[in-house]
Amino acid sequence: MIFISEAEIASLLTWEGTLKATEAALKAASNGTSAKTQRLYTQILNTPKWMITMPGYLEDSKYGGWACKTLTGNPQNVNGPTLNANIMLFDERSGALKTVLSGTEITNWRTAAASAVATKYLHSRVSNPEKVLSIFGCGEIGRAHAHCFYNSFEFIEIRLWNRTLQKAQKLASELNEKYNTTKFRVFENKEACARDADVIITATSPGKVPLIKYEWLKEGVHINATGVVGSSLSDKTFELDREIYKHSEVYVDNWPGANAELGELTGFGANMKAEVGEVILGKIAGPDGKQISVFQSLGMASEDCAMARLIYDLYMKKQQKNTH
Numbered sequence: 001m002i003f004i005s006e007a008e009i010a011s012l013l014t015w016e017g018t019l020k021a022t023e024a025a026l027k028a029a030s031n032g033t034s035a036k037t038q039r040l041y042t043q044i045l046n047t048p049k050w051m052i053t054m055p056g057y058l059e060d061s062k063y064g065g066w067a068c069k070t071l072t073g074n075p076q077n078v079n080g081p082t083l084n085a086n087i088m089l090f091d092e093r094s095g096a097l098k099t100v101l102s103g104t105e106i107t108n109w110r111t112a113a114a115s116a117v118a119t120k121y122l123h124s125r126v127s128n129p130e131k132v133l134s135i136f137g138c139g140e141i142g143r144a145h146a147h148c149f150y151n152s153f154e155f156i157e158i159r160l161w162n163r164t165l166q167k168a169q170k171l172a173s174e175l176n177e178k179y180n181t182t183k184f185r186v187f188e189n190k191e192a193c194a195r196d197a198d199v200i201i202t203a204t205s206p207g208k209v210p211l212i213k214y215e216w217l218k219e220g221v222h223i224n225a226t227g228v229v230g231s232s233l234s235d236k237t238f239e240l241d242r243e244i245y246k247h248s249e250v251y252v253d254n255w256p257g258a259n260a261e262l263g264e265l266t267g268f269g270a271n272m273k274a275e276v277g278e279v280i281l282g283k284i285a286g287p288d289g290k291q292i293s294v295f296q297s298l299g300m301a302s303e304d305c306a307m308a309r310l311i312y313d314l315y316m317k318k319q320q321k322n323t324h
């Protein structure tokens with residue numbers, strides 16, 4: 001049995017591959033070629049810690065796979081990422097365990113890629129060229145979005161906000177240096193960061209008070225809201241305020257997940273419009289650019305199947321090359 005470490009995975013990941021694999025998974029959710037599974041949340045006794053199990057199957061000649069991801073999380077972890085993930089990849093014929101892949105970077109990359117694919121189909125088509133992108137939350141998921149969106153779109157300015165200012169400053173310096181640019185700018189004030197933004201990303205652990213208010217938003221803004229609180233938690237909260245949902249078209253990655261985990265949004269008056277895959281496939285028309293669109297990202301096991309297959313194939317190719 002092979003174990004593919006975070007270091008190996010980092011050397012194999014590309015945005016081009018990740019975007020293609022993730023788009024294939026989003027499409028498959030809407031054409032019946034991926035398993036319609038719900039994930040299982042386990043609260044660790046009377047603590048904020050949790051475990052999520054995500055079983056999935058995706059049928060695709062290039063990105064197909066049978067896999068199960070486990071995530072362990074502790075939102076209070078201050079000495080490193082709050083999330084650890086591992087993916088088991090099974091042989092598609094026998095069901096035997098084939099590989100275990102570290103899943104943290106895969107999760108970060110495919111979550112950012114899902115937002116980028118959603119932005120491409122729900123916003124860029126109607127509102128090109130993009131001007132201002134605002135990212136709220138500069139942790140692992142926020143950082144991956146900053147890289148992914150810089151490499152996928154032509155934003156003039158990319159704003160970064162984080163609860164702790166220094167974290168946003170550190171990320172901005174890192175990005176400006178890496179890309180030899182001054183596009184990444186830190187905002188201390190949330191409202192100033194959100195105002196006039198064409199695209200917004202939220203990547204925090206949703207707290208009791210929503211992060212973003214409706215009155216700050218520009219007409220036709222597209223929001224990728226990625227922060228998730230497990231459905232088993234009683235005090236379920238969201239990063240966007242109720243007024244945003246009331247005035248938005250909401251798109252999801254998969255209906256079974258949304259029905260299980262996003263029931264509250266209908267109560268807020270949200271127009272739960274479609275799966276992103278339904279728009280990709282042309283089954284449903286996307287936004288017209290005037291209304292606010294929200295991609296309420298949950299994350300799908302099928303995205304992890306596609307990524308595990310992609311990385312496994314690249315890893316095996318590299319091994320074969322090294323032995324010849």
Ligand SMILES: NC(=O)C1=CN([C@@H]2O[C@H](COP(=O)(O)OP(=O)(O)OC[C@H]3O[C@@H](n4cnc5c(N)ncnc54)[C@H](O)[C@@H]3O)[C@@H](O)[C@H]2O)C=CC1
Nearest residue numbers: 082137138139140141163203204205207227228297298299
């Ligand atoms: N939609 C999807 O597919 C996925 C969603 N997620 C979710 O993305 C979110 C971010 O995850 P990571 O970046 O890995 O976490 P992280 O802990 O690395 O970063 C979270 C950042 O948000 C900030 N933050 C935390 N709670 C906050 C609050 N209540 N208000 C304002 N800022 C707050 C922290 O300062 C931190 O910089 C989590 O909610 C996680 O569950 C994670 C993986 C996949």
Ligand SMILES: O=C(O)C1=NCCCC1
Nearest residue numbers: 052071107228298299300
């Ligand atoms: O899709 C995932 O992976 C996750 N989604 C939300 C919570 C953390 C992991």
